[in-house]
Amino acid sequence: xxxxxxxxxxxxxxxxxLSGEVDAFTAPQLREKLMPLTEKEGETIVVKLAxxxxxxxxxxxxxxxxxxxxxxxxxxxxxxxxxxRVHRLFEITGLDEVIDIEDVKGxxx
Amino acid sequence: MDDREIQLRRYKSILSKYLDxxxxxxxxxxxxxxxxxxxxxxxxxxxVSLHVSAMExxxxxxxQEFKNSYAFLLEMMIGYGFAYREHQSLRSRQQQLETEIExxxxxxxxxxxxEMPTVESxxxxxxxxxxxxxxxxxxxxxxxxxxxxxVAIADVIxxxxxxxxxxxxxxxxxxxxxxxxxxxxxxxxxLNRVVEQxxxxxxxxxxxxxxxxxxxxxxxxxxxxxxPGFFYNAENDDFGELYTKxxxxxxxxxxxxxEYSKDLQKGDMIVLLSDGVTECRSSKGFIERDEIVAMIRxxxxxxxxxxxxxxxxxxxxxxEFELRDDFTLLILRxxx
Numbered sequence: 001x002x003x004x005x006x007x008x009x010x011x012x013x014x015x016x017x018l019s020g021e022v023d024a025f026t027a028p029q030l031r032e033k034l035m036p037l038t039e040k041e042g043e044t045i046v047v048k049l050a051x052x053x054x055x056x057x058x059x060x061x062x063x064x065x066x067x068x069x070x071x072x073x074x075x076x077x078x079x080x081x082x083x084x085r086v087h088r089l090f091e092i093t094g095l096d097e098v099i100d101i102e103d104v105k106g107x108x109x
Numbered sequence: 110m111d112d113r114e115i116q117l118r119r120y121k122s123i124l125s126k127y128l129d130x131x132x133x134x135x136x137x138x139x140x141x142x143x144x145x146x147x148x149x150x151x152x153x154x155x156x157v158s159l160h161v162s163a164m165e166x167x168x169x170x171x172x173q174e175f176k177n178s179y180a181f182l183l184e185m186m187i188g189y190g191f192a193y194r195e196h197q198s199l200r201s202r203q204q205q206l207e208t209e210i211e212x213x214x215x216x217x218x219x220x221x222x223x224e225m226p227t228v229e230s231x232x233x234x235x236x237x238x239x240x241x242x243x244x245x246x247x248x249x250x251x252x253x254x255x256x257x258x259x260v261a262i263a264d265v266i267x268x269x270x271x272x273x274x275x276x277x278x279x280x281x282x283x284x285x286x287x288x289x290x291x292x293x294x295x296x297x298x299x300l301n302r303v304v305e306q307x308x309x310x311x312x313x314x315x316x317x318x319x320x321x322x323x324x325x326x327x328x329x330x331x332x333x334x335x336x337p338g339f340f341y342n343a344e345n346d347d348f349g350e351l352y353t354k355x356x357x358x359x360x361x362x363x364x365x366x367x368e369y370s371k372d373l374q375k376g377d378m379i380v381l382l383s384d385g386v387t388e389c390r391s392s393k394g395f396i397e398r399d400e401i402v403a404m405i406r407x408x409x410x411x412x413x414x415x416x417x418x419x420x421x422x423x424x425x426x427x428x429e430f431e432l433r434d435d436f437t438l439l440i441l442r443x444x445x
Contacts, residue, residue: 031311056434057266057315057384064360065311093315093334094356094364 002026005033013044019051022059031062038069038077045070050081050105055089067099081105113159116146121163128167152193154186210270214242217273220280226252230323232444233258234413236421237383237437245272246383246435247279256323259291262439263316264335264383272435275308279316293318293331294366297355301333301366304359313359317381326373326443331366333358336384339402341442343376348402351379373443378413380405383437405440413440 003026006017014037022030037045045066063079070077080102082090087104090096123142127135146156161179164171221244225233237246245265252258263279265272282303286296296318304314317338319330332353340351351371356364373379382401404423408416417438424436 061266061311064313068310092336094354098361
């Protein structure tokens with residue numbers, strides 16, 4: 001399976017819409033797109049996850065890296081629209097309490 | 110006569126025979142000859158040059174255009190020769206790497222081998238298998254002089270060598286903890302500091318740490334983002350989730366790890382697992398946690414070690430004997 005990443009920029013807001021799977025094979029591709037965005041001060045990065053049907057721990061690792069980088073560089077990282085299956089991963093790992101997550105499908109945050 | 114001359118003679122005789130009879134049999138001889146040439150590491154352009162020499166000696170009056178065309182062909186083959194030699198050197202390097210990984214995997218095995226506790230009140234089972242050669246899962250039992258048993262299970266993000274290296278770090282950090290018997294929340298806080306300072310920003314580790322007190326049969330535990338285990342209540346014959354809330358190791362500088370506890374009655378069971386167990390993908394989709402519970406339930410009459418072995422074998426079968434992730438399953442059951 002692969003991952004499609006669509007990017008839309010408006011002023012200092014960058015939206016990445018993902019569809020497919022975020023796993024060990026596709027994670028480097030996401031990291032390459034996401035990390036540089038988090039390195040600019042004052043920018044907001046919104047990652048839309050509605051069409052991500054599978055994520056593994058390597059995928060979570062990309063968001064952990066992005067979170068650390070956004071804190072270091074004073075940018076903002078938001079994840080929106082993930083399915084409850086994917087949200088469960090963020091919940092188990094406790095990452096839901098340190099990452100800004102909005103609008104979980106099939107359940108409230 | 111040198112090698113090249115012997116080869117040329119042999120090649121010439123097969124070739125001229127084939128030009129005479131064009132038989133399958135001679136063609137087959139040619140195949141065998143080419144296999145020998147490969148064994149002797151004859152490059153593609155050398156093979157063509159052999160053919161040219163053979164043709165020149167068989168047909169001394171060959172038209173000049175043909176001779177020129179052979180010279181042209183030889184030039185064309187040189188690139189293939191480079192590719193062939195590169196392939197050869199990659200192959201030998203790959204063999205070298207494989208040997209090194211083999212040695213590292215053995216080292217890791219030695220590093221991880223610890224004694225299983227032998228406590229009268231507990232029946233303990235453990236299985237841990239890497240998906241590749243090196244294991245990114247980790248488990249660890251320690252028994253102290255008061256027959257208290259501490260258990261840790263950890264899963265390093267990713268697989269393979271980076272995960273295994275990271276895991277060795279955890280092992281050393283745990284071994285150098287100030288005291289063997291440590292409260293689970295304090296242990297996780299300690300390890301978080303080590304991990305936070307020493308891993309790549311994209312890496313993290315999930316861990317569950319528990320301490321079983323053999324005197325009051327109470328199990329104290331904390332989790333750092335680890336896949337929840339199960340608690341089996343023997344009296345009600347019921348499996349519940351062993352839920353813990355806590356952030357994975359290596360993300361934040363000062364996370365709080367809540368401590369929980371459960372009293373174990375005779376026959377009660379603690380089941381701990383790595384997410385390799387629930388992330389198993391069979392041909393029918395993901396294997397759900399309920400299915401794992403069902404497998405354990407149908408083997409409750411066995412010893413803890415036999416249960417984990419059976420579940421491992423069944424899951425392996427469901428995935429057509431190809432683990433996609435490292436796999437670890439531990440069971441602690443109160444005997445008396």
